[in-house]
Amino acid sequence: MSQTAQKHDVFQAIADPTRREVLKLLAEKELPISEITSHFPMSRTAIAKHLKVLTDAELVSGRKQGREKIYRLHPEPLTELRRFYEQFWSNKLSVLKYVVENDKEK
Amino acid sequence: MSQTAQKHDVFQAIADPTRREVLKLLAEKELPISEITSHFPMSRTAIAKHLKVLTDAELVSGRKQGREKIYRLHPEPLTELRRFYEQFWSNKLSVLKYVVENDKEK
DNA sequence: AGTATATAAAACCATTTGGTTTCATGTCAA
DNA sequence: TTGACATGAAACCAAATGGTTTTATATACT
Structure with a gap:
């Protein structure tokens, strides 16, 4: 269970x-599983599994409070998304090439 | 087979x-399937299937040229990624909340 | 014409995914 | 302490995913 376990990525x-x-939903405020479930047309178990995947990706974390388990958002890993996106759209040759070549076709 | 088929999303x-x-790879320049395949430890067929998925998502397109099929990048759909990312990280309350609450814990 | 090359298409397969149902456990409230 | 509530855990299932091998077809080369 090292820090790099991360079975699921972002x-x-x-x-x-x-x-x-x-x-x-969690961007608004932290919520217990049953609250989250009430927003979807599927079982609590299904949502719990989704939360497991999100936890693996370190996008959320849950803490037990009484009989509830409350989940909160951890948006940091989403920056990897940004980095990926920018490989294609931010001050990159590929974008210029794309735009230029598309202009030619018109 | 409408324009909105799009079995796979971005x-x-x-x-x-x-x-x-x-x-x-395709951000650098357009390439035929066999060229692409040479960069991966798997069969050409496998790569062809991946290209099918990317085509469904309209991230690439292929044109037949002689006996080769040449693929090129279409980066536009990646903007959806950016929009998603920005829901969490760009001038949004959630981010402020996140930062503030994290400060409190330290 | 015949051979090599590039892709396409189909059948097949193991694993993963996304859901279900059932049963067990811990906690709160009367 | 009894019952309702919130979750956990396990078994199960159909469909999707990510790969393979095999066979066929079109194009290019000599």
Whole structure:
């Protein structure tokens, strides 16, 4: 269980639309599992599994409070998304090439 | 087979590390399938399937030229990635909240 | 014409994914 | 202490994913 365990990465974690929605919910405020579940047309167990994946990717963390488990967002890993995105769209030759070549076709 | 078919979306397309690498390759210049394949430890057929997924997500397109099929990058759909990212990290309350609350803990 | 090359298409396979149901456990409240 | 509530854990399942091998077809080269 090292710091680098990370069975699921960010890219995989956000591949599922339900998980993306969960992240949006948690961006507002932290929530217990049952609260989160109430926003989706599926079982609590299914949501719990999604939360497991998000936890693996270190995008959320849950703490037990009484009989509830409360999840909160950890947005940092999303910066990897940004880095990926910028390889293609930020001050990169590829973008220029793309734009130029597309202009030619018109 | 409408224009809106789009069986695979961008998030799903970039979930696989091989496909992310393919995109990086194509950011440099357009390439035929066999050329792309030579960069990976798997069969041409496997790469062709990855290219199919990327095509579904409209991240690449292929044109037949002689006996080769040449693929090129279409980076536009990646903006959806950016929009997603910015929901969490760009001038949003959630970020402020996150930072503030993290400060408190230290 | 015949051979090598580049891709396409299909069948197949193991593993992962995204869901379910069922049962067990811990906690709160009356 | 009894019952309701919130979660955990396990078994199960169908479909999707990521790969393979095999066979076919079109193009290029000599």
